[in-house]
Amino acid sequence: MCGFCGFTGDIADRENIIIGMMNKIIHRGPDSAGTHSDEDVTMGFRRLSIIGLEDGSQPMYNEDGSIVICFNGEIYNYQPIKEMLIEKGHVFKSHADTEVLIHLYEEKGEEMLNDLRGMFAFAIYDMKNKKLFAARDFFGIKPFYYGVFNNHMLFGSEIKSFLAFPDFKKEVNTVALENYLTFQYSVLDETFFKGVYKLKPGHYLVYKDGKIDIKRYFQPKFEPEKAGLQDTIKKIEDVMLDSVKTHKISDVEVGSFLSSGVDSSFVAATFKGDKTFTVGFDYEKYNEIGYAEKLSEKVGIDNYSKIISTDEYWDSLGKIQYHMDEPLADPSAVALYFVSKLASKHVKVALSGEGADEFFGGYNIYREPMDLQITRLIPKPLRKGIAAIMKALPFRFKGKNYLIRASMDLEDRFIGNAKMFSEKERERILKNPTGKYNHKEITKPYYDFTKGQDDVTRMQFIDLNLWMVGDILLKADKMSMANSLEVRVPFLDKEVFEVARHVQPDYRVNREATKYAFRMAAKDYLPEEVASKKKLGFPVPTRVWLKDEKYYNIVKTAFQSEAAQKYFNTDKIVKYLDDHKNGKADNSRKVWTIYMFLVWYNQFFGNEEKEAC
Structure with missing residues (x-):
């Protein structure tokens, strides 16, 4: 607004x-x-x-x-x-x-x-x-x-x-x-x-x-209640239809973002507007435009789309980090910037699907407690011993990370949807590490608040209070407002949460699906393959780009810059980049995290502040 x-x-x-x-x-x-x-x-x-x-x-x-x-x-x-x-x-x-x-x-x-x-x-x-x-x-x-x-x-x-x-x-x-x-x-x-x-x-x-x-003045709290599946589905359907309708209150036209996920698809299929907006990349595996066009045609609304070229993506990074105010290493922020830019040419307000995963249990990582369940039959000291052996092995193989994570308590292994550098790793790469804070010091208040609840509920609560606020909603607000567009989020509604917080754990995540009850509610409005589609997120080909000579050299230059030398041991961070390029490890997310800080730093602390807007 x-x-x-x-x-x-x-x-x-x-x-x-x-x-x-x-x-x-x-x-x-x-x-x-x-x-x-x-x-x-x-x-x-x-x-x-x-x-x-x-x-x-x-x-x-x-x-x-x-x-x-x-x-x-x-x-x-x-x-x-x-x-x-x-x-x-x-x-x-x-x-x-x-x-x-x-x-x-x-x-x-x-x-x-x-x-x-x-x-x-x-x-x-x-x-x-x-x-x-x-x-x-x-x-x-x-x-x-x-x-x-x-x-x-x-x-x-x-x-x-x-x-x-x-x-x-x-x-x-x-x-x-x-x-x-x-x-x-x-x-x-x-x-x-x-x-x-x-x-x-x-x-x-x-x-x-x-x-x-x-x-x-407000404390969100999950309090699951036993209920029939059909009653739960009906409550979710009713409250979501009401929320979408309520979020359309406006004196100007309202559109909707549309990806291939069930969240934005449900909003787009039920908002009774005329326009949806989609972006994709110039790589086949990273392009959802075809899907969006088909769904829009099915529900009788227009879809506007844009292919983001690789050069466009990289050229926009400085502007993105400037508008963000603080560095954010989520590669999908750029996609949100471009879809907001596209929508702003046609409407002043767009609906979006943020919050569904945190409310209804949508992230794939929420299945981990089920996947690790069988390992709980092994005594904990033995699990820790196996994990120590796995960590000592210098090579990678399928199942190695699983065995390591199986030895860890939830509070040790889950800090939210992203975990880049461990405390030991960041101590190695930072020139002047402060030791503040161990990640458990940050997550502890939220784990303490949910003590005694099931693991999935505790993970959702961590994401609701940390990941969603610091990543998901930061980029939603800053990328839309950078383009003078208001984004509204019907899932993140007080009335929706009042329903979501009572959904029992197995209606959120089970062997069949994440966001299970919500997917069932969406089936009356979406094709089966969409309602059941696995959570993907917005795919961005950063791991591919960082092996390309052109973009590898752009990042390497930044990693050896004066700003990098001020904060990092540059030989250590260049090694992360080189190992990725040479296929020794997938360091794309770690490399991107460092690189986004340096891009942000250049915008606000470079020779002179950049006016990116």
């Missing part, structure tokens, strides 16, 4: 400073701009008009001008909330959902958040109480960053807006780098920019008298 930025406290030339900050995020809202500035707080807003086209400009105020808000997102149940507030005497001046938030805050204060159904990040300044109140939605669909610099609290939708603030100190957080190398995304609360933090999903922040107080 938009982007916002702001800072507290008085400063010389504050009106021009906020305009400079807003210009850094103009891609988030090219339709209009607005500011509020006084000696206590200054706010800037860039608008992408979706709801309340004529009267939804921000910052927006209450009746007496004592409360001001900047809001990014959509409140899907704003109409019934508005009716309730009108009955209580509140007077509305617009048709926008933003104004509902102002009056709901007047009515309920910080207790307002659980009334909402939607995706949101907002900042409200209460002038009478001299208080800034900010919140992020239940699952982290919309971003919110903050930090205190020279007694000014900065806040906004993107970190890059902070760069235009005169007292902002731009410095790499090396602890973030160290943990990124393990997780492939920025996993800590403190970002890659030292002193800048992410507000966690389901949390709100109050800034008053120079102090920040952060509290949780």
